[in-house]
Amino acid sequence: MTDALPELAGTRRLLRLRHPLYHSRLSSRITFLFGMSALVLGVMVSAITYYATRSSIVGQYVTAAETTALDNGSVIHADLADQLSGPLIVNNIDQATSNSSSLLYEKGSWTFTARLSILNPQDLPVSLRNSVKLGVPAEQIFILPSNGEAYIAVGQPINAPSFVARYFEVFPMSQAQNELNSLLSALVAAATLTTIVGLTLGRWAARRVLRPLREVSEVARQISEGQIDARIETSSQSDLAILTRSFNRMVDLFQDRLEREERFASDISHELRSPLTTLGSSISILESHSDELPPRSSQALALLSQEVRRFQRMVVDLLEISRIDAGMADFQGEEVYIVELVVRSLERSTSTPPPIETDPDVDQWRVFADKRRFERVIANLLENAERYAGGATRVTIGRGSEGHVRVAIEDEGPGVPEIDRTRIFDRFARAASSAGRRGAGGGTGLGLALVSEHVKLHGGAIWAESNLPNGSRFVVELPHLIVEELPEAER
Amino acid sequence: MSPKILIIEDDERIRASMALSLEDEGHEVLGAPSAETALDLFGHALVNQPFDLVIIDLMLPGMDGFACCREVRHQSALPIVMVTARTDTHDVVAGLEAGADDYVTKPFEPKELAARIRALLRRAHATNSVLSILTFGELEIQLEAGTVRLAEQEVHLTRTEFLLLCELASNPNKVLSREQLLERIWSYDYFGDGRLVDVHIRRLRTKVELDPANPRHIITVRGLGYKLAP
Numbered sequence: 001m002t003d004a005l006p007e008l009a010g011t012r013r014l015l016r017l018r019h020p021l022y023h024s025r026l027s028s029r030i031t032f033l034f035g036m037s038a039l040v041l042g043v044m045v046s047a048i049t050y051y052a053t054r055s056s057i058v059g060q061y062v063t064a065a066e067t068t069a070l071d072n073g074s075v076i077h078a079d080l081a082d083q084l085s086g087p088l089i090v091n092n093i094d095q096a097t098s099n100s101s102s103l104l105y106e107k108g109s110w111t112f113t114a115r116l117s118i119l120n121p122q123d124l125p126v127s128l129r130n131s132v133k134l135g136v137p138a139e140q141i142f143i144l145p146s147n148g149e150a151y152i153a154v155g156q157p158i159n160a161p162s163f164v165a166r167y168f169e170v171f172p173m174s175q176a177q178n179e180l181n182s183l184l185s186a187l188v189a190a191a192t193l194t195t196i197v198g199l200t201l202g203r204w205a206a207r208r209v210l211r212p213l214r215e216v217s218e219v220a221r222q223i224s225e226g227q228i229d230a231r232i233e234t235s236s237q238s239d240l241a242i243l244t245r246s247f248n249r250m251v252d253l254f255q256d257r258l259e260r261e262e263r264f265a266s267d268i269s270h271e272l273r274s275p276l277t278t279l280g281s282s283i284s285i286l287e288s289h290s291d292e293l294p295p296r297s298s299q300a301l302a303l304l305s306q307e308v309r310r311f312q313r314m315v316v317d318l319l320e321i322s323r324i325d326a327g328m329a330d331f332q333g334e335e336v337y338i339v340e341l342v343v344r345s346l347e348r349s350t351s352t353p354p355p356i357e358t359d360p361d362v363d364q365w366r367v368f369a370d371k372r373r374f375e376r377v378i379a380n381l382l383e384n385a386e387r388y389a390g391g392a393t394r395v396t397i398g399r400g401s402e403g404h405v406r407v408a409i410e411d412e413g414p415g416v417p418e419i420d421r422t423r424i425f426d427r428f429a430r431a432a433s434s435a436g437r438r439g440a441g442g443g444t445g446l447g448l449a450l451v452s453e454h455v456k457l458h459g460g461a462i463w464a465e466s467n468l469p470n471g472s473r474f475v476v477e478l479p480h481l482i483v484e485e486l487p488e489a490e491r
Numbered sequence: 492m493s494p495k496i497l498i499i500e501d502d503e504r505i506r507a508s509m510a511l512s513l514e515d516e517g518h519e520v521l522g523a524p525s526a527e528t529a530l531d532l533f534g535h536a537l538v539n540q541p542f543d544l545v546i547i548d549l550m551l552p553g554m555d556g557f558a559c560c561r562e563v564r565h566q567s568a569l570p571i572v573m574v575t576a577r578t579d580t581h582d583v584v585a586g587l588e589a590g591a592d593d594y595v596t597k598p599f600e601p602k603e604l605a606a607r608i609r610a611l612l613r614r615a616h617a618t619n620s621v622l623s624i625l626t627f628g629e630l631e632i633q634l635e636a637g638t639v640r641l642a643e644q645e646v647h648l649t650r651t652e653f654l655l656l657c658e659l660a661s662n663p664n665k666v667l668s669r670e671q672l673l674e675r676i677w678s679y680d681y682f683g684d685g686r687l688v689d690v691h692i693r694r695l696r697t698k699v700e701l702d703p704a705n706p707r708h709i710i711t712v713r714g715l716g717y718k719l720a721p
Contacts, residue, residue: 266576274504277597277598278505332686334669344680371681
C-alpha cells in the first residue's frame with residue numbers, strides 16, 4: 001500500500017503528460033517528412049535545371065568562340081599570304097575583336113596581345129597545343145591557375161605551302177560563369193522556398209490529420225474528469241465523421257450505463273435503507289423497554305440488536321463504497337486544522353482516546369478534508385486496533401513526506417505480518433496468516449477498505465507498518481494546505 | 492402540553508416506528524402518508540391546534556417532499572426536519588433550500604432524530620433575555636419581539652434564520668466558523684454538516700440583503716466562516 005498509492009498517482013500523471021507530447025512528436029514527424037520531401041524535390045529539380053542550362057550556355061559560348069576564331073583564322077591566313085608581320089597581324093585582329101586574346105605562332109616565334117591576363121603561350125593547355133601542332137584544330141575550356149577563372153581557347157593550324165603558323169584565340173568565360181552563378185542562387189532560393197512551403201504544408205496537414213485525434217483525447221480527458229456529457233462535434237468530413245460518430249456512440253453507451261447504474265444504486269439504497277430504518281427504530285423502542293421483558297427475551301433482543309446494527313453498518317458501508325466506485329462520492333471538503341480534526345475525531349469515536357503527540361510544526365497546518373469521512377477513517381482505525389490489537393496506544397501527528405501531514409495510530413498488539421499489509425485494505429479481507437482470528441471479530445469486513453477509499457478521496461495515502469518492538473502502526477498521510485498567516489483580527 | 496409533531500412519510504412501517512419512538516419521547520404524533528393529506532391536516536391544525544414541528548420524507552408519491560416542504564414553509568415558520576435516503580449534496584441542499592431546518596439520513600437512529608427534534612424545539616421555545624434593538628444600516632433586528640425590518644419593511648424569517656441572524660448580529664465583525672454556528676444554532680458538534688449553515692446563510696441573504704448577490708452585511712470569510720458587518 002505504501003508504494004502502490006504514490007506509484008498509481010504517478011502513472012496517471014505520466015499518462016496525462018504524455019498525450020500532448022506524443023501528439024507534438026507525431027505532428028513534427030509529419031511536418032519533417034513534408035519538409036524533407038520538398039527539399040529533395042527542390043534540390044533534384046534545381047540540379048537538373050542547373051546542368052541542362054549550363055550545358056546549353058557553355059555550348060553557345062563554345063560555338064560563338066569557334067565562329068569568331070575561325071573567321072579570324074581566315075583573316076590571318078590572308079594576312080600571312082600577304083606576308084604581313086606577326087605583330088601587325090595580331091594588332092589588326094585586336095582592333096577587330098573586343099574581348100579575346102590572340103596568340104600567333106609563326107616562323108618559330110610567338111606574337112600575342114596582353115589584352116586578357118593571358119600573357120604567355122605557356123598558359124595554354126598542353127593538349128590543345130599538341131593537337132594544333134599535329135595539324136588538328138581544337139578548342140578547350142580551362143582554368144587559368146594564376147587567377148582561377150575559366151577561359152575557352154580555340155586553336156587552329158594555318159598552313160600554306162609558303163608558311164606554317166598556329167593561331168590560338170582565348171575568350172573569357174567569366175560572363176557565362178556569372179550567369180550560371182546567378183542561376184544557381186536562383187535555384188537554391190527556389191529549393192529553399194519549396195522546402196519552406198513543404199514544411200508549412202506539412203504543419204497544416206499534420207494539424208488537420210491530428211485534429212480529430214486531439215479532439216478525441218481532449219474529450220476523453222474531459223470525460224475522465226467527470227464531464228460525462230462531453231462530446232466531439234460531428235465533423236462534416238466523412239472520414240473523420242466515422243471516428244467522431246463511433247467515439248460519441250461509445251460515450252453515449254457508457255453514459256447510459258453509468259446512469260442506469262446510478263439509478264439502480266439509488267433504488268437499492270432507498271429500498272435497503274427503509275426497512276433498516278424501521279428495524280432500527282423498532283429495536284430501539286424494544287431496548288428502551290427491555291427491563292419489562294423476561295431475561296431470555298431480553299438476551300435475544302440484545303443479540304438481535306447487535307446484529308441489526310452490524311447489518312446496518314455493512315449496508316451503509318457497502319453503499320458508500322459503491323458510490324465511491326461509481327465515481328459518485330460526494331466529497332464535502334472544508335479547510336480545517338488537522339490537529340483539531342484529529343482530536344475531535346478521536347473524542348467522538350471513543351470515550352477513552354489514546355494519548356496524542358503533536359509535532360508543534362504542524363499546529364497551524366490545515367487540510368482540505370471531508371470531516372465526516374475523516375472521522376470514519378479515525379473511528380475505523382481505532383476500532384480495528386481495538387478488535388485486533390487490544391486498542392490504540394498512541395496517536396501522533398507530524399510532518400509526512402513533502403507537502404503532507406502524517407497521522408499515525410499505533411498499537412502494541414501482535415502486529416500485521418508483512419504479507420498481509422496491503423491485503424488488509426481489501427474488501428472483506430481475511431488475513432492469510434490468521435484466517436480464523438479475524439473472522440471472529442464481528443466487524444463488517446469493509447472497515448479498512450472504506451478507510452483506504454476515504455483517504456484516497458482526500459488525495460492521501462495509508463499504509464500499515466511495524467511499530468517496533470511490537471505492534472503495528474497505521475499511517476495516514478494527507479496533503480496539507482499552504483500555511484498562510486492570518487490577520488490577527490480574523491483569528 | 493406535549494409538543495405536536497406531524498410525520499409525512501409514505502412508508503407505513505417507518506411512519507409507525509417513528510411514531511412509536513417519538514411518542515416514547517413524550518411527543519404527540521400525527522402521521523400522513525402523502526404530502527396532500529399532510530397539507531390538509533396542516534391547514535386544519537393551523538386553525539385549531541398548530542403543530543410544533545414537521546418531519547418530511549423527501550421521497551413521496553405524488554407531490555414530492557421538496558414541494559411539500561416549500562408549501563409548509565410558505566404557510567408557517569415552524570421547524571421542519573427532512574428525512575433523506577441519500578447524503579448527496581443535491582438532495583440535502585435542495586431540501587434545505589426548500590425550507591427545511593435540519594435533516595436526518597436513513598437509516599437513522601431514533602435517538603439521533605429525537606436529539607435533532609429536541610434541539611429544534613428547545614430553540615423554538617427559547618426566549619431572548621436581551622431586551623434590545625440592533626440596527627445595521629437599513630437592517631433592524633428586534634431581539635425580544637423576534638422581528639426583523641429591512642428598509643422599514645418587516646421581513647419574515649424562520650426561527651432558524653432569525654437565530655442565525657441574531658448570533659451573527661450579537662458578535663458584529665467577529666468571524667464565526669461554521670462549527671460555532673452549527674453548535675449554537677443546531678446543537679451539533681464539530682462534525683455537523685456545514686451545508687446547513689451555508690444554505691441558511693444563502694436563504695437569509697435573500698431576505699435581509701438589498702442585493703443578495705453582493706451582500707453588505709452577511710459576509711463570507713473564505714476558509715473561516717461568516718461575519719456580520721454593520
